[in-house]
Amino acid sequence: MNWYIKGILTEKILPFIVVENNGIGYKIRVSFTTFSSLPEPGDEVKIFTYLSLKNEDFEIFGFSSSKERDIFLRLIEIPKIGPKTAISIFNTLSVEDFENAINNSDPKVLARAKNVSKKLAESIILELAGKISFESRGVAKDAYDALKSLGFSDKDISPILNDVLKNIKNPEDVEEIIKEVLKRLR
Numbered sequence: 001m002n003w004y005i006k007g008i009l010t011e012k013i014l015p016f017i018v019v020e021n022n023g024i025g026y027k028i029r030v031s032f033t034t035f036s037s038l039p040e041p042g043d044e045v046k047i048f049t050y051l052s053l054k055n056e057d058f059e060i061f062g063f064s065s066s067k068e069r070d071i072f073l074r075l076i077e078i079p080k081i082g083p084k085t086a087i088s089i090f091n092t093l094s095v096e097d098f099e100n101a102i103n104n105s106d107p108k109v110l111a112r113a114k115n116v117s118k119k120l121a122e123s124i125i126l127e128l129a130g131k132i133s134f135e136s137r138g139v140a141k142d143a144y145d146a147l148k149s150l151g152f153s154d155k156d157i158s159p160i161l162n163d164v165l166k167n168i169k170n171p172e173d174v175e176e177i178i179k180e181v182l183k184r185l186r
Contacts, residue, residue, distance in 0.1 A: 005021055032090070
């Protein structure tokens with residue numbers, strides 16, 4: 001229904017903010033990560049949003065970046081994860097920390113979030129492995145893109161690429177990374 005709201009930030013009371021747009025104040029639930037990145041009340045903001053409808057109640061969830069919202073949307077597709085659990089992950093982890101936990105298959109990091117058990121963290125990793133981009137990882141992204149262009153799937157590339165990145169002697173050599181992943185893929 002709505003994708004973002006741009007307006008004046010009028011209130012900040014964790015876990016909510018109020019953004020006024022055209023004379024209407026929108027109460028938006030945000031994570032600590034988003035809350036921390038916002039300016040003081042009175043400034044203009046752009047908040048990426050998700051409208052949750054449940055049992056005739058609705059709530060707007062807000063994010064400081066489209067990337068955080070996109071990961072949130074992937075999370076709520078996973079069984080046993082609702083919007084409040086998904087947002088609680090970003091109360092504990094930044095987007096970068098979350099991506100690293102997924103890409104490194106590290107359930108302990110995810111399990112630090114409220115309402116996320118080790119078993120649920122493992123499910124999250126299983127569901128999102130390969131679906132979270134390597135874009136914040138420089139050389140890894142170049143290797144990932146090259147492997148994708150060769151026709152390999154996310155599901156095949158991600159676990160092997162993560163393992164290679166942990167164990168390779170020169171993690172800045174894209175060619176060496178690609179060769180090692182190709183050895184393991186064939």
